[in-house]
Amino acid sequence: MGFFHNYEEMAAMILFGIGFTTLLLHKNMIKKIIGFSMMDSAIYLFLAAKGYIEGRTAPIVVDGVQSMEAYINPIPAGLVLTGIVVSVSVTALMLALTVRLYRRYHTLDIDEITAQVRKEEQ
Amino acid sequence: MAKTRNDYENSWWPRFVRWLKNGSSALDDAMYGDLEEEAVLPDAPAGDAEKREAQWDERRRLLLRDEQDMYSQVHAWSRSKGAKLAQWFYRVTAVVICLGIIWMLLQTAAYLPPFGNPDNPANNEVSRRYIEQGMQETGAVNIVAGMILDYRAFDTLGESNVLFIAACSVLILLRISSEKHGGDAVAQLEAEADDRMYEPKNDLILQRIASFLVPLILLFGVYIIMNGHISPGGGFSGGAVMGAGLILYLNAFGFRKTERFFTFKTFKVVSLCALSFYAVSKAYSFFTGANHLSSFISPGTPGRLFSAGLIPYLNIAVGLVVCCTMYAFYTLFRKGDM
Amino acid sequence: MHMELWQSIPFACILLPLGSAALTSVLKSGFARRWTFLVLTMVTAVSAVFTVLMARYGASYTYMMGHYPAPWGNEIRAGLLEAVTATFFSLVMLLSLMGGVKKIDDHILHDKQSLYYVMLLLLTAALMAQVYTNDIFTAYVFLEIMTIAACSLIMARTKGRTLVAATRYMVMNLVGSGLFLLGIILLYDLTGHLLMSNIRQAVSALAESGQYQMPLTVVVALITIGLGIKSALFPFHTWVPDAYGYTTPTSSAILSALVSKGYIFLLIKIMYRVIGLDVIATTGIDNVLFVFALVGMVMGSVSAIRQSDIRRMIAFSSVAQIGYIYMGIGLGTDAGMMAAVFHIFSHAVCKAMLFLAAGGLADASGNSKQFRALRGSGFRSPIAGVAFTIGALSMVGFPFLGGFTSKLNFAMAAMQADSGRMMLVLITLAISTWLNTIYFLKTVITLYRKPVEGMEYPVEKGRRGFCFNASLVCFSLATIALGLFSQYLIEAITTGLTMFG
Numbered sequence: 001m002g003f004f005h006n007y008e009e010m011a012a013m014i015l016f017g018i019g020f021t022t023l024l025l026h027k028n029m030i031k032k033i034i035g036f037s038m039m040d041s042a043i044y045l046f047l048a049a050k051g052y053i054e055g056r057t058a059p060i061v062v063d064g065v066q067s068m069e070a071y072i073n074p075i076p077a078g079l080v081l082t083g084i085v086v087s088v089s090v091t092a093l094m095l096a097l098t099v100r101l102y103r104r105y106h107t108l109d110i111d112e113i114t115a116q117v118r119k120e121e122q
Numbered sequence: 123m124a125k126t127r128n129d130y131e132n133s134w135w136p137r138f139v140r141w142l143k144n145g146s147s148a149l150d151d152a153m154y155g156d157l158e159e160e161a162v163l164p165d166a167p168a169g170d171a172e173k174r175e176a177q178w179d180e181r182r183r184l185l186l187r188d189e190q191d192m193y194s195q196v197h198a199w200s201r202s203k204g205a206k207l208a209q210w211f212y213r214v215t216a217v218v219i220c221l222g223i224i225w226m227l228l229q230t231a232a233y234l235p236p237f238g239n240p241d242n243p244a245n246n247e248v249s250r251r252y253i254e255q256g257m258q259e260t261g262a263v264n265i266v267a268g269m270i271l272d273y274r275a276f277d278t279l280g281e282s283n284v285l286f287i288a289a290c291s292v293l294i295l296l297r298i299s300s301e302k303h304g305g306d307a308v309a310q311l312e313a314e315a316d317d318r319m320y321e322p323k324n325d326l327i328l329q330r331i332a333s334f335l336v337p338l339i340l341l342f343g344v345y346i347i348m349n350g351h352i353s354p355g356g357g358f359s360g361g362a363v364m365g366a367g368l369i370l371y372l373n374a375f376g377f378r379k380t381e382r383f384f385t386f387k388t389f390k391v392v393s394l395c396a397l398s399f400y401a402v403s404k405a406y407s408f409f410t411g412a413n414h415l416s417s418f419i420s421p422g423t424p425g426r427l428f429s430a431g432l433i434p435y436l437n438i439a440v441g442l443v444v445c446c447t448m449y450a451f452y453t454l455f456r457k458g459d460m
Numbered sequence: 461m462h463m464e465l466w467q468s469i470p471f472a473c474i475l476l477p478l479g480s481a482a483l484t485s486v487l488k489s490g491f492a493r494r495w496t497f498l499v500l501t502m503v504t505a506v507s508a509v510f511t512v513l514m515a516r517y518g519a520s521y522t523y524m525m526g527h528y529p530a531p532w533g534n535e536i537r538a539g540l541l542e543a544v545t546a547t548f549f550s551l552v553m554l555l556s557l558m559g560g561v562k563k564i565d566d567h568i569l570h571d572k573q574s575l576y577y578v579m580l581l582l583l584t585a586a587l588m589a590q591v592y593t594n595d596i597f598t599a600y601v602f603l604e605i606m607t608i609a610a611c612s613l614i615m616a617r618t619k620g621r622t623l624v625a626a627t628r629y630m631v632m633n634l635v636g637s638g639l640f641l642l643g644i645i646l647l648y649d650l651t652g653h654l655l656m657s658n659i660r661q662a663v664s665a666l667a668e669s670g671q672y673q674m675p676l677t678v679v680v681a682l683i684t685i686g687l688g689i690k691s692a693l694f695p696f697h698t699w700v701p702d703a704y705g706y707t708t709p710t711s712s713a714i715l716s717a718l719v720s721k722g723y724i725f726l727l728i729k730i731m732y733r734v735i736g737l738d739v740i741a742t743t744g745i746d747n748v749l750f751v752f753a754l755v756g757m758v759m760g761s762v763s764a765i766r767q768s769d770i771r772r773m774i775a776f777s778s779v780a781q782i783g784y785i786y787m788g789i790g791l792g793t794d795a796g797m798m799a800a801v802f803h804i805f806s807h808a809v810c811k812a813m814l815f816l817a818a819g820g821l822a823d824a825s826g827n828s829k830q831f832r833a834l835r836g837s838g839f840r841s842p843i844a845g846v847a848f849t850i851g852a853l854s855m856v857g858f859p860f861l862g863g864f865t866s867k868l869n870f871a872m873a874a875m876q877a878d879s880g881r882m883m884l885v886l887i888t889l890a891i892s893t894w895l896n897t898i899y900f901l902k903t904v905i906t907l908y909r910k911p912v913e914g915m916e917y918p919v920e921k922g923r924r925g926f927c928f929n930a931s932l933v934c935f936s937l938a939t940i941a942l943g944l945f946s947q948y949l950i951e952a953i954t955t956g957l958t959m960f961g
Contacts (some may be wrong), residue, residue: 001318009231011218016222016642023634025216027456032631039638043645047295050649050717053245054238059265060354061257069240071265072254075247075654078270079597083641085358090634091289092451093608095663096295097627099617104620117624226620227642234649243652243662248531259528274654276525276534280589280601281477287582289604290485290575297572390486408471411527413463445858454674 007050015042031096031109032093040087044080051076162435261421261430262351271351271433278436279404282443286397289447325374332374337366347441350431357437361444377457384449392446396439401447403432463523469510470521470592471502473546478585485578486828492574493561500554503584507547511867520959521656524731524816531658537594541801541956544949545725548805550719551780551938553584559816559931560710563823567617567708576616583609583714584919587722591847597646597654597733599726603640605689605913607633609756613711614703617911625702632699635691640686646679646892647734655812667739677743680735684727684745691723693786694756701767704775709819711746712771713812717780719805728797731789732960739791750790750881754888758781761895768819769829777855780892781807787885788870794878794957799869801953806862806942807853813935814851820844820928822905831906836908838907845907849930852900854939857893862942867893869950 015038022035051073061073098108105113137440235242252269262268270278302328372380411418422429480499485494520539525532555582568576568795582605589602611633615626648654650664650672653694666672704712731740740746760780767773782804818829824841825833838845854863867889874885942949 005236005401006231006234008237009234010228010803013227014224016638017220017227020223020635020638021217021220023631024220025213028739036634036638039634040641043638045643046642047236047645050242050645052238053240056240058354059133059253061263061265066254066257068245068250068253073245074265074269075244075249076254077266077643078274079648081266081270081356081358082277082601083599086282086284086601089284089608090604092628093288093291093295093611094630094634095455096292096318097623097630099625100295100618100623104623104896110624113624117470117621120620128538226678230646230675231676233672234646235672242649244649246652248652251532264830273526273528273532274595274597274789276595277598277601277922279478280605283481283585284601284605284608287608287612288493288580289581289607291615294572294575294612295618295661394482394486397482401475402751405471405475405479407527408525409468410522411533412468412471449758 005032008052012042012046012049015039015045027109027111028092029101029110032110033094033098036094037091040083044083047076047080047083050080133154144443182230232355257424259421260433261424262433264351264353264356265425267351267356267432267433267437271436272357272431275407275436278440279400282397282400282440285443285447286387286393289450290395292451292454296454296458328374331372336367336371336374337444340364343367343445347437349433357440358444358451360437361441362448363443365448365452368445370455372449377453389446389450392442396442400436400443405437407432438441466510467521467523467538468514469506469513469538470542470546470588471525473507473550473588474536474585474592476585477503477581477588481578481581485572487574489570489573489577492577496557496577497554498556500584501579502551504547504550504554505587505832507543507550509563509740510538511540511543511547511952514540514683515955518955530655531653534598535594536589536592536653537656538592539956539959540952541960542591544952544956545801545804548603548808549587549591549718549722550584553580553587553714555711555931555934556713556717556812556816558927559935560708560713560819561814562925563819565959567674569618572616576613576660579609579612579616580714583613583719585944587718590722594656594733595654596647596698596730597655598658599631600637600641600644602949603690603726604637606635606722610715613709613715616711617706617708619706620704621702625699625706626814627907628699628702632696635860636686636689638686639682639689643679643682643686646675650675650679656729659734659920660736663735663739667736668743676739677745680740680743680745682872683730684749687723687727687730688749688752688786690784691720691815692779693778694752694759694783697756697760697782700779701763701772701775704778704815705769706774709816712775712819713815716775716815717808719779720782721808724782724800724804726788728789728801729960732797732957733802737792741887745871746790746792748790750788753783753786753790754884757782757787757888758895759894761899764896765899766950768831770822770834770903771815771829773903774818777899778811779894780896781811781855781939782868784870787888788873791873791877791881791885792958793873794875794954795869795873797957798950799866799873802869802946802950803866803956805949806866806939809935809938809942810851810854812837813847814855816928816935817844817848817851817932820932829847833902835906835909836911838904845930847936848907849904850939852904852937854943856897856900860940860945862939862944865943865946865950943954 019035019037019039019042023032023039026032026035035079053072056070056072059071059077101113102108105111106114107118138393181191225407252265252273256265256268256273257263260268260272263274292453343360345360346355346363347357350360368380421431428434476732477499481493484495487495489808520537520542522530523533525536535556549922552559564573586602586605586609590599590606591601593599597641601645604833607630611626614629615622647659648661650666653659653662663676666676692700704716707715731737757780758775760783763778764780765772767776785800785807788796788798788803791798791799820841821830821837822846823846825837828834838849850861854861857864857867870889871886874882874889877885
């Protein structure tokens with residue numbers, strides 16, 4: 001139990017919450033996408049914090065030193081790399097969807113778009 | 123009173139609510155609607171029975187009308203304000219739930235293994251082997267590159283396909299279909315003309331700087347990709363740098379110039395070659411690994427440019443895919459074609 | 461350990477569609493279609509052979525994806541349950557594509573069809589990877605492929621409505637993915653492993669020592685809710701009707717039959733192989749699932765009754781059926797899990813058939829999906845009508861059909877649970893069956909009623925060809941087989957689940 005030694009994780013969690021709320025509740029598509037990006041970035045921040053070990057350097061072998069005590073944990077770094085590519089792809093897809101919706105309905109407000117779609121149906 | 127209300131309007135909570143509602147104040151709409159109304163009863167003066175009867179009739183009629191009014195009002199209310207109130211209620215609940223989630227996550231973070239501590243569960247035999255034997259086993263000086271392209275290569279194979287599938291989805295969404303606009307090239311021409319408006323028209327400064335910078339950026343991208351197993355970097359970062367270089371070139375010189383060497387066909391062929399090479403080489407390596415066959419891929423001398431088995435070639439493949447995809451995203455968003 | 465050649469089949473089932481996807485993107489649409497058919501047929505056939513071989517082999521095994529053994533490398537794991545699931549998934553995929561291939565031609569722009577087939581192939585690869593993988597982060601990566609592919613399947617028929625539906629689908633799914641990713645990252649932080657079997661050991665050790673109890677509960681909650689959102693568990697189902705209702709029939713069939721089931725299969729796998737049922741029970745998350753499931757079973761059906769559009773009705777019925785599956789999971793017993801897995805299969809077959817048949821019926825009614833226009837369409841399109849009737853009867857729980865066996869399994873599983881849950885399950889099953897009967901039989905009766913006066917239906921010839929009919933006949937046979945020969949499948953699932961743990 002330590003509210004006082006996990007600052008990085010706390011910050012990541014708060015960011016995650018903000019992103020989550022924005023993604024879920026905001027009506028504006030662009031803000032939704034920003035929220036999604038924040039949420040994912042928060043997770044990567046969390047991962048990066050988890051990989052860090054006090055006083056050790058990045059996991060690239062220097063001068064042939066290969067002891068566990070010299071380098072930080074390389075696994076979270078790899079996971080972040082994979083995760084970033086996934087979130088870039090999803091962001092591109094969401095932006096493309098937004099562009100199409102905007103071209104057709106001339107608004108970014110998802111509720112208004114839904115209302116217009118309903119009107120079209122009738 | 124008005125001042126208090128103004129103060130209230132400017133305090134953080136209504137502003138927060140307004141932010142949620144995107145501008146219009148929810149409290150105003152939902153709460154201040156019908157508060158002013160007051161029922162006014164007709165007074166009943168004393169008189170003879172008939173008069174009183176008539177008065178009662180009148181009053182009943184009024185009441186009936188009032189009731190009808192009220193019904194229609196309620197209906198109207200439930201249609202307009204009620205819906206708003208329900209939405210407001212939904213939003214407040216959602217905010218409360220979100221705050222609850224944040225609180226729960228903060229609690230969790232407090233209970234997690236401490237930050238920066240070498241004895242955390244994550245620093246176990248897995249990362250020990252990656253660090254202590256990674257260079258000998260994969261041949262990569264950059265342990266992360268060795269990890270994602272050799273130890274855990276299946277993830278990375280999936281990941282490059284995520285990028286590919288996203289590019290395909292964006293193509294479905296944004297590529298201007300020749301079929302839709304058919305023979306009349308009017309729409310196509312219009313789109314192009316539209317694009318020309320935003321395109322810098324022979325901006326000399328931009329062109330001079332770009333002609334100087336673009337080769338450097340591309341070279342830097344190639345350097346990052348080629349040294350991915352020796353130093354920080356790799357296919358993804360290098361590919362992104364090269365993609366940025368291409369986008370700068372496009373912005374300076376326009377589509378006419380870039381179309382000479384990069385069209386939709388280039389994108390398809392490069393993606394196909396890179397992904398196929400990736401899939402085939404990894405399939406070979408997985409198959410030999412699982413069946414305990416010896417494979418001809420050897421780690422080589424760590425630190426050399428051509429060492430680390432397949433890793434540099436995989437980095438090149440990934441870099442090409444990323445570069446093409448970045449450029450494709452940009453052109454598709456801008457013009458709807460490549 | 462020496463590997464036989466046939467043990468590489470799961471690996472081939474993932475790599476073949478994954479590798480051929482890039483190739484499909486450069487082909488012309490006709491070739492892309494044939495190539496996709498070929499790959500899907502190969503995957504189905506090979507998976508079927510693999511099921512038989514696994515049943516004979518009688519044990520599960522792990523297959524290294526690379527040169528490094530368990531805690532360091534990445535691996536896939538195959539057992540009987542995985543083999544059966546892979547066979548079912550690829551078969552339903554193949555038949556759905558077959559049934560809707562004509563409509564794909566109509567609905568999707570010609571120069572974008574090959575991209576649609578790319579999506580199908582990548583979806584197949586992702587499903588197979590989801591079924592076989594033994595690594596939780598790999599599961600996440602392929603989960604995202606599945607999400608993007610599913611979104612593209614929705615918006616491939618580019619209309620305003622499908623775009624909005626795809627957007628809503630994407631937003632809800634991103635929320636789900638975010639929660640899931642956070643869950644697995646926390647789990648990695650607590651255990652230090654990414655391979656499922658290793659995490660399981662570490663989690664058991666943690667549960668025994670009582671360390672990190674609270675984060676572990678949060679992890680279970682995050683993963684379950686994330687996957688629950690993605691698979692349209694009741695309170696998170698709002699995107700379902702739009703997503704399934706307006707796109708091309710193949711997409712609807714695949715989305716409701718396979719994509720949501722893929723997530724549920726992953727959840728079951730995580731419950732068994734990553735966290736362990738005993739730890740799940742101590743967190744109490746199964747009770748939450750149970751309650752959501754029961755409410756979903758009733759509310760989904762109630763919403764379905766109120767629809768006037770046949771495809772939206774089927775979509776809402778999916779919500780109710782997902783509730784059934786989660787109810788089986790929420791019972792927390794092996795029997796409940798078996799019933800849930802069986803229902804995954806019977807519902808996958810049945811729902812895909814219903815969507816395809818509804819597409820055919822709508823085609824025979826001047827492209828309208830309103831019940832008013834659908835009157836008498838059972839006579840205008842006989843095979844679709846019969847297939848829809850069989851599907852509807854199976855949904856309702858008519859004896860000798862797949863749905864009946866499912867409901868029987870659920871009831872039997874409930875009998876073994878404690879009395880409170882038993883009563884709840886039996887009562888809800890009764891109510892839900894009754895509601896199902898109302899809307900499905902109403903629809904079937906509508907199909908065979910006299911058309912509304914003055915309605916004109918265009919006469920169409922040869923629009924729905926051999927493929928459509930063949931796929932519906934295969935689906936009908938599969939539904940009947942699931943009812944008549946269910947004991948073999950139940951046996952296989954039970955053995956598979958014991959191999960699973």
